[in-house]
Amino acid sequence: MDHIxxxxxxxxxxxxxxxxxxxxxxxxxxxxxxxxxxxxxxNMDIERERGITIKSQAITLPYVDKQGRSFxxxxxxxxxxxxxxxxxxxxxASCEGVLLLVDAAQGVEAQTVANAYAAMEHDLEIIxxxxxxxxxxxxxxxxKEEIEIELGLDSDQxxxxxxxxxxxxxDVLEAVVTLIPPPSGPVEKPLQAxxxxxxxxxxxxxxxxxxxxxxxxxxxxxxRLMHNQATYKxxxxxxxxLDREPKKALSAGEVGYIISGIKTVSDVRIxxxxxLESDPAPAPLPGFKEVKPVVFASIYPIAxxxxxxxxxxxxxxKLNDAALVFQKDSSAALGLGFRCGFLGLLHLEIVQERLERxxxxxxxxxxxxxxxxxxxxxxEEITVDNPVYYPDPATIVKAMEPFIRASIMIPERYMGAVxxxxxxRRGVNAQFNYPxxxxxxxxxxxxxxxxxxxxxxxxxxxxxxxxSFDYELLDYRESDLVKLDILLNGEKVDALSQIVxxxxxxxxxxNACEKLKDEIPRHMFKIAIQGAIGGTIIARSTISPFRKxxxxxxxxxxxxxxxxxxxxxxxxxxxxxxxxxVAIPQSAFVAVLKTEKKGS
Amino acid sequence: MAPGLYVHVPFCRxxxxxxxxxxxxxxxxxxxxxxxxxxxxxxxxxRFGRFDTLYLGGGTPTFLEDATLSGLIEHISTHFDFTxxxxxxxEANPCDLSREKIxxxxxxxxxxxxxxIQSFDDRSLAFLGRRHTAAEAEDALRRxxxxxxxxxxxxxxxxxxxxxxxxxxxxxNQTVSFCPEHISCYELTLEKGTVFGRLQEKGxxxxxxxxxxxxxxxxxxxxxxxxxxIHYEVSNYARTEAFFSRHNAKYWDxxxxxxxxxxxxxxxxxxxxxxxxxxxGYGAMLSSGQAPVEGRETxxxxxxxxxxxxxxxxxxxxxxxxxxxxxxxxxxxxSRLEADGLVTILDGRVIPTExxxxxxxxxxxxxx
Numbered sequence: 001m002d003h004i005x006x007x008x009x010x011x012x013x014x015x016x017x018x019x020x021x022x023x024x025x026x027x028x029x030x031x032x033x034x035x036x037x038x039x040x041x042x043n044m045d046i047e048r049e050r051g052i053t054i055k056s057q058a059i060t061l062p063y064v065d066k067q068g069r070s071f072x073x074x075x076x077x078x079x080x081x082x083x084x085x086x087x088x089x090x091x092x093a094s095c096e097g098v099l100l101l102v103d104a105a106q107g108v109e110a111q112t113v114a115n116a117y118a119a120m121e122h123d124l125e126i127i128x129x130x131x132x133x134x135x136x137x138x139x140x141x142x143x144k145e146e147i148e149i150e151l152g153l154d155s156d157q158x159x160x161x162x163x164x165x166x167x168x169x170x171d172v173l174e175a176v177v178t179l180i181p182p183p184s185g186p187v188e189k190p191l192q193a194x195x196x197x198x199x200x201x202x203x204x205x206x207x208x209x210x211x212x213x214x215x216x217x218x219x220x221x222x223x224r225l226m227h228n229q230a231t232y233k234x235x236x237x238x239x240x241x242l243d244r245e246p247k248k249a250l251s252a253g254e255v256g257y258i259i260s261g262i263k264t265v266s267d268v269r270i271x272x273x274x275x276l277e278s279d280p281a282p283a284p285l286p287g288f289k290e291v292k293p294v295v296f297a298s299i300y301p302i303a304x305x306x307x308x309x310x311x312x313x314x315x316x317x318k319l320n321d322a323a324l325v326f327q328k329d330s331s332a333a334l335g336l337g338f339r340c341g342f343l344g345l346l347h348l349e350i351v352q353e354r355l356e357r358x359x360x361x362x363x364x365x366x367x368x369x370x371x372x373x374x375x376x377x378x379x380e381e382i383t384v385d386n387p388v389y390y391p392d393p394a395t396i397v398k399a400m401e402p403f404i405r406a407s408i409m410i411p412e413r414y415m416g417a418v419x420x421x422x423x424x425r426r427g428v429n430a431q432f433n434y435p436x437x438x439x440x441x442x443x444x445x446x447x448x449x450x451x452x453x454x455x456x457x458x459x460x461x462x463x464x465x466x467x468s469f470d471y472e473l474l475d476y477r478e479s480d481l482v483k484l485d486i487l488l489n490g491e492k493v494d495a496l497s498q499i500v501x502x503x504x505x506x507x508x509x510x511n512a513c514e515k516l517k518d519e520i521p522r523h524m525f526k527i528a529i530q531g532a533i534g535g536t537i538i539a540r541s542t543i544s545p546f547r548k549x550x551x552x553x554x555x556x557x558x559x560x561x562x563x564x565x566x567x568x569x570x571x572x573x574x575x576x577x578x579x580x581x582v583a584i585p586q587s588a589f590v591a592v593l594k595t596e597k598k599g600s
Numbered sequence: 601m602a603p604g605l606y607v608h609v610p611f612c613r614x615x616x617x618x619x620x621x622x623x624x625x626x627x628x629x630x631x632x633x634x635x636x637x638x639x640x641x642x643x644x645x646x647r648f649g650r651f652d653t654l655y656l657g658g659g660t661p662t663f664l665e666d667a668t669l670s671g672l673i674e675h676i677s678t679h680f681d682f683t684x685x686x687x688x689x690x691e692a693n694p695c696d697l698s699r700e701k702i703x704x705x706x707x708x709x710x711x712x713x714x715x716x717i718q719s720f721d722d723r724s725l726a727f728l729g730r731r732h733t734a735a736e737a738e739d740a741l742r743r744x745x746x747x748x749x750x751x752x753x754x755x756x757x758x759x760x761x762x763x764x765x766x767x768x769x770x771x772x773n774q775t776v777s778f779c780p781e782h783i784s785c786y787e788l789t790l791e792k793g794t795v796f797g798r799l800q801e802k803g804x805x806x807x808x809x810x811x812x813x814x815x816x817x818x819x820x821x822x823x824x825x826x827x828x829x830i831h832y833e834v835s836n837y838a839r840t841e842a843f844f845s846r847h848n849a850k851y852w853d854x855x856x857x858x859x860x861x862x863x864x865x866x867x868x869x870x871x872x873x874x875x876x877x878x879x880x881g882y883g884a885m886l887s888s889g890q891a892p893v894e895g896r897e898t899x900x901x902x903x904x905x906x907x908x909x910x911x912x913x914x915x916x917x918x919x920x921x922x923x924x925x926x927x928x929x930x931x932x933x934x935s936r937l938e939a940d941g942l943v944t945i946l947d948g949r950v951i952p953t954e955x956x957x958x959x960x961x962x963x964x965x966x967x968x
Binding site for chain 1: 788813960
């Protein structure tokens with residue numbers, strides 16, 4: 001096992017993780033010039049389009065060091081966005097060390113700190129790597145100082161590199177084999193393999209990604225999933241090269257995959273331990289800290305007949321995204337669907353997009369909300385994560401909402417703007433740290449609901465992209481809440497209701513009315529949009545009807561051309577949800593929570 | 601319903617910058633075309649029953665030499681059957697309508713002439729790339745009357761850059777003064793693939809905005825209705841029901857029609873098919889004994905219904921109630937449009953109002 005190294009690259013978003021991963025893959029010759037493409041580990045279209053990593057991805061790199069020794073380097077690429085911290089922590093559980101990547105111009109940021117601490121909790125070897133040293137604005141000395149002061153790491157060890165230019169890559173690889181310890185784990189003991197990821201393949205069934213902590217497994221073995229004792233026969237094991245590469249056996253210390261014809265998708269749980277039926281391990285591995293969803297929204301199929309298909313897609317999707325939780329839900333306006341819990345707004349967007357792309361579902365997602373608590377006059381305490389179940393206001397004795405502790409790192413010059421933003425978002429209990437000259441860390445207690453309401457984008461706007469943000473959940477605090485309803489042509493659309501802070505109700509209602517006005521296309525008739533609390537209308541807007549829409553000429557006998565155009569429009573309409581006679585596009589349901597102007 | 605026959609004459613003296621129909625600015629390929637038409641006629645002989653309309657469209661049918669035109673008609677009447685009251689239309693360019701040509705048309709049995717006047721403003725005519733002047737158009741109309749044509753149609757185009765509502769009113773009044781039996785008012789469409797389409801992409805010209813388009817449309821409707829015309833289709837007006845274009849009505853009520861010539865479309869009540877566009881391809885396929893068909897489709901029930909809605913709501917006949925909604929009482933979508941004054945319901949039919957015609961492109965999707 002001395003020849004194996006398991007490591008991750010961790011960093012704040014945009015500090016260059018995927019580019020460094022690309023260089024490491026190229027440097028080890030796993031892929032030639034022709035077969036190479038940028039962001040090579042980001043398999044999903046959605047990752048490549050957005051330029052971010054969403055899923056951890058494992059790959060085994062062959063490497064021969066300066067002394068001529070051969071190694072197998074298991075690199076697990078990780079996401080950088082705060083919503084996906086759980087992906088990082090799962091990847092870390094499979095590693096002995098990490099490369100902590102810091103941008104030479106941006107320095108240490110909120111996610112750098114959070115990820116470094118996570119690595120420390122796992123007791124991993126941390127190698128600081130300062131990336132982008134080729135930038136004119138690179139300030140290596142300052143970044144080293146930040147690494148010393150903010151992270152308490154020895155900055156003399158830091159490797160300087162430019163993944164973009166390809167400098168320092170050799171040094172990084174040498175550091176991986178010399179500084180990161182090889183995995184320890186007895187091959188002779190019973191099999192313990194930690195499932196850290198899985199996905200569904202229509203041809204091979206469930207494919208499980210795992211790290212072996214002890215024992216070994218080979219094709220033909222009968223394995224047991226320890227949480228429910230289900231057993232399966234192993235069809236294939238192997239390593240992740242650029243594609244799956246079958247191997248005779250996987251042994252302790254290795255990271256690879258197991259295919260075993262698992263048809264019952266729900267049998268596989270991320271964090272579960274796999275052992276052998278013939279020689280079971282006495283106990284499972286500790287697994288992962290369970291993630292709790294903080295943002296809730298409902299999804300509905302656009303055509304109600306597709307409910308079954310959506311249920312099936314969710315089951316399969318969950319294999320690959322353990323953080324998603326869901327249960328059945330129904331709405332007067334939208335029919336049968338699912339109430340889902342997410343780790344954050346980006347997570348929510350990604351789930352929606354992946355379900356549409358990878359599972360070909362057409363969905364409506366309602367506006368997200370947090371989980372509220374209410375004490376009622378009959379002494380009952382209830383939790384509400386869906387505005388539909390908002391209790392009768394007359395019975396509410398006390399309302400509570402979740403608070404977070406926000407940590408925002410910015411260059412000093414943005415302090416005023418960020419303070420204004422946080423105060424406007426009901427931030428209290430401000431604290432300031434000055435980690436290094438010119439930079440400031442602002443900490444605030446703030447309702448989670450305010451974060452959901454487009455906080456991240458607003459922060460990026462006011463700090464011109466220089467602000468970084470992280471948060472942890474604190475507690476529930478008393479609040480003054482109301483339920484804001486949206487009516488279209490006098491008809492309440494339950495899926496557009498929101499629970500809001502009373503003082504924000506009017507501006508929120510105005511924003512929702514304006515957003516819906518932008519999102520809902522013009523119809524043949526006028527559409528009145530109203531925001532209401534109980535029976536009181538507090539905001540309104542109107543979508544004026546089409547005044548003229550007719551082509552002058554139906555081209556001679558060419559009716560086909562005209563009809564094809566209409567068929568296309570008809571298809572477009574099928575992607576909208578009909579509420580009464582108003583067709584609402586998918587985007588409208590989430591847009592009510594966005595504050596930015598369209599097109600800006 | 602009796603079928604209609606259409607012949608596409610894809611030749612013009614010059615190409616107009618707004619026109620998206622298939623047409624060549626040359627007389628050279630006419631023999632190839634005529635050979636083709638004759639062969640195509642034989643292919644369909646006996647397959648469509650007795651026609652009650654014959655429509656020569658283009659292109660510019662009056663661009664054909666007298667002998668060619670006579671030969672064509674003769675061939676058609678030899679091989680196809682027509683009812684005694686057949687509506688026989690030719691599209692005509694004002695500058696082709698000499699006294700001699702008009703006499704020929706009369707002699708050939710043509711009983712309806714549709715004149716491409718387009719405008720009574722010389723600047724507009726120049727902009728549209730037309731080769732005639734307003735005065736020539738007026739002369740042509742007078743000559744047709746003198747020759748005894750009692751079913752004359754005038755085509756107008758509105759929405760030209762620089763055209764005012766006042767100017768449009770003037771042109772409408774001038775048209776009415778000639779008492780044509782039929783008037784078509786087309787809003788200028790900037791089509792992809794035309795000169796105007798390219799100018800629009802470059803931002804050098806633009807079409808009418810929604811409100812302007814409405815005003816021009818309603819102005820035409822008001823002036824022509826006041827003059828006694830019936831607004832029977834989005835762009836079409838006639839003095840009495842007898843002067844509705846019988847041939848065009850076949851397109852709109854989904855009666856069968858046979859289209860001959862390159863790019864012509866046909867419908868037999870079930871299938872639609874369309875011919876290849878290029879004359880060379882058209883001629884070559886016919887020479888090798890093949891039908892010059894480029895594409896064909898059999899309509900599903902759903903497609904047929906979409907067509908019924910799309911075409912019906914463009915006309916004042918409207919659409920049968922049962923095609924719109926199975927039970928009127930339970931169709932709030934329909935009551936809503938009725939309440940908004942976009943349709944009226946009369947004798948089991950849903951009829952678009954003037955406001956409804958302005959939104960004709962919305963009905964089909966709205967009701968599906």
